[in-house]
Amino acid sequence: MRSNLVAGNWKMCGDSASIGKLVAEMKASLPAEPGVDIAVFPPSVYLAQVLVGLSGSPVAVGNQNVCDQPSDGAYTGEVSASMLADVGCRYVIVGHSERRAMCGETSEQVAQKAKQALLQGLIPLVCVGETEAQRDEGATLEVISAQLKPIFSTLSAEQLRLIVVAYEPVWAIGTGKTASPDQAQEVHAFIRALFSKKDELLAKGLRILYGGSVKAANAGELFAQADIDGGLVGGASLDAQEFSAICRAA
Numbered sequence: 001m002r003s004n005l006v007a008g009n010w011k012m013c014g015d016s017a018s019i020g021k022l023v024a025e026m027k028a029s030l031p032a033e034p035g036v037d038i039a040v041f042p043p044s045v046y047l048a049q050v051l052v053g054l055s056g057s058p059v060a061v062g063n064q065n066v067c068d069q070p071s072d073g074a075y076t077g078e079v080s081a082s083m084l085a086d087v088g089c090r091y092v093i094v095g096h097s098e099r100r101a102m103c104g105e106t107s108e109q110v111a112q113k114a115k116q117a118l119l120q121g122l123i124p125l126v127c128v129g130e131t132e133a134q135r136d137e138g139a140t141l142e143v144i145s146a147q148l149k150p151i152f153s154t155l156s157a158e159q160l161r162l163i164v165v166a167y168e169p170v171w172a173i174g175t176g177k178t179a180s181p182d183q184a185q186e187v188h189a190f191i192r193a194l195f196s197k198k199d200e201l202l203a204k205g206l207r208i209l210y211g212g213s214v215k216a217a218n219a220g221e222l223f224a225q226a227d228i229d230g231g232l233v234g235g236a237s238l239d240a241q242e243f244s245a246i247c248r249a250a
């Protein structure tokens with residue numbers, strides 16, 4: 001009922017030469033019908049290059065961020081959802097912990113970004129996750145619940161049906177420390193239960209990705225968990241062979 005999704009977040013990495021090489025290697029290493037949804041998120045200046053390079057392949061393209069405002073206007077440096085849809089993006093990441101920490105993005109802004117994305121037909125990957133200190137205090141589920149609250153109050157029931165949630169414990173991102181399958185499953189089951197309070201069918205259809213030092217060696221056991229529907233992959237998505245092995249594990 002839920003199709004798995006593997007998403008590669010290339011963060012602020014690469015240049016036109018290395019990205020051209022990565023795209024060519026990805027096309028060569030992924031099967032034409034991978035049996036899983038796949039998306040990559042290049043730095044936005046390389047979107048056009050990647051969209052052209054991956055056209056005709058099963059890999060969709062998305063941006064790592066989107067403006068929380070609806071249309072053309074005086075928002076220097078921002079990129080709107082309509083622009084991303086216009087160039088052919090299918091997805092957008094909102095609320096990545098690096099943006100929450102570095103740019104001070106609040107959960108309310110993240111919900112507005114998700115809404116703008118949905119209004120333009122883009123699928124938002126809504127990232128949530130606790131810091132190490134919050135986990136140590138036993139506040140993980142409380143933090144996740146608070147981060148999702150504005151999503152529930154901002155999006156309509158129809159819009160909630162279209163989003164993807166990515167659980168990314170901050171302490172596992174780029175650190176090589178992965179949440180154990182049990183730790184991840186506990187939070188994923190909690191997230192699904194939050195959505196089931198809204199609507200049981202919605203919760204059953206919701207795709208919840210795990211992110212945080214996913215690699216080929218640990219993807220299989222993570223994706224085998226009942227409530228894990230794929231992964232949001234950072235560092236390992238910059239290596240085409242490793243990324244395709246992760247896609248195969250899904």
Ligand code: PEP
Pocket residue numbers: 009011168172173174175176211212213214232233234235236
């Ligand atoms: C990420 O950037 O979303 C991420 C999960 O990074 P990494 O896989 O490198 O931990």
